[in-house]
Amino acid sequence: MVEWQFTLLLLSNGLLIGLMYSLIALGFVLVYKATDAINFAQGEFVMIAGFVVAVALGAYGAPLWLAVPLGLAAMVAFGFGLERVMLRRLIGRPIIAVVMATIGLAAILRGVGPLTWGAETKPLVLPISDEPFILGPLFVPPIQLLGASVSIVFLGVFGWFFLKSRKGIAMRAIADSQQVAMAMGINVERYFALAWAMTGVVSALGGVIWGSMLGVDVHLSLVGFKVFPVVILGGLDSIPGAILGGLIVGVVENVAAGYVDPYVGGGTKDFAPYVLMILALMIRPYGIFGKRIIERV
């Protein structure tokens, strides 16, 4: 293969994978934007969704058109429930309380998932071909194309939601100041629940797509680790930032895997985005599109 073709392949692959990271990062951003909570269990949300869908498909033989909505419904319920049972009580507490609670939650979910549904890797088969599309020099696996398309659609929908819709404006208002939002009669708790439910939707989609690529077991939750470089690069509370951050992480990962790994024997793929993340924190801590604190003198 010629050099430029190889590069192009790495790039296109990176961009598609990157969009799929963006989708998962979107789950994180939604919660952070509305509730200021940092969700360290995002990857575990994806894993649980993967389990639900894979088990429905495999063990119960449910058709796909039933299994996917079931996964969505389960994750929405999970999001609502989690907010009601755990997170609502942490409102107004120091940020570290929420961080620790979600880290704990992540550990619990990593245990409870395999405990309930079995530790072996479950296939999550989508009715699409494994044969890549060949577009000139590019090889595009259909699952990546599907994942990227779903990501774009949902990033667009949620982006519109926050920017233009009535509820979206209310959520941004809450993110700005909870107390003032309350003074305006906005029911803050209801919007928190909505944010967690929306994260549930995104996680369910992520679970289906990533689950079908990697298979469903406890390792599916590792995809959550990609969220942090994505959101730090893009800005914790920015949907366009999640897109751009995802694209950057996807490309950096692939380029590192393609060009650096052959010399060092592999592994750079996994930490290259983190190097970038730390650099980003040093140079531009609020991310590319992140909300800057407006200060007045």
Next chain:
Amino acid sequence: MSAVSDDARPLLAVNSIEVIYDHVILVLKGVSLRVPEGGIVALLGANGAGKSTTLKSISGLLRTERGNVTKGTIEFRGQPIHRKDPAEVVKRGIVQVMEGRHVFEHLTVEENLLTGGYTRKNGHSARADLELVYGYFPRLAERRQVRAGYVSGGEQQMVAIGRALMARPRLMLLDEPSMGLAPILVQEIFEIVSRMNREAGVAVLLAEQNATMALRFAQYGYVMENGRIVLDGDARTIGENEDIKEFYLGLSGVGQRKSYRDVKHYRRRKRWLS
């Protein structure tokens, strides 16, 4: 006009409420006051006298700060509201404009205003209400697409008041609208509030340190000190009474000061009034 407190059924009646923060700190010690339908009532007093706490107990925001109304009642149009949450209170027609011009800084001026109308179900009239607010505050119309964090202090106060107006309240609780603003702007804002009161029939409970300005627009006034109402009366009576001027408004000569604390209070008030 004079006998406001004798009205048969006022719009708002606060009946000897006691407020405790964090289960231990007693902040209000039996505060009673009345706001008549369509009236403007001033709540005066120094920093820390309990004005903001009184307003927050009415709007229900108190509970977001771990405060509780432990005794007494608050009635709005004859209905008890002291156990309702803020959203419910807004729905019933009371909206508070918090101290310190709290706008949503990252939202545009217009988005800020829109959030004010969220308790009403019919989203359609929001446009009409926006025009109404822009009618009162033409400056905001020019700046509708600007992020509220970047407009001037006076304009932020206008956003806060306009946003409250979007809820179509019967009663607006204004907490220190003059704070940190140039006198000319304070004058402008008070005039708009008084126009709102006349034209839209919005009653106003106005907490202010700037007593002269507040008494010029109010019909009735209460003076608070140390968590109690120490005095109430006609706005003109309060404004003219020599004792009151001396002890509560810091307008004239030297009273009997007992401690450095009093002196400090005295100077602070004097600065607001000069």
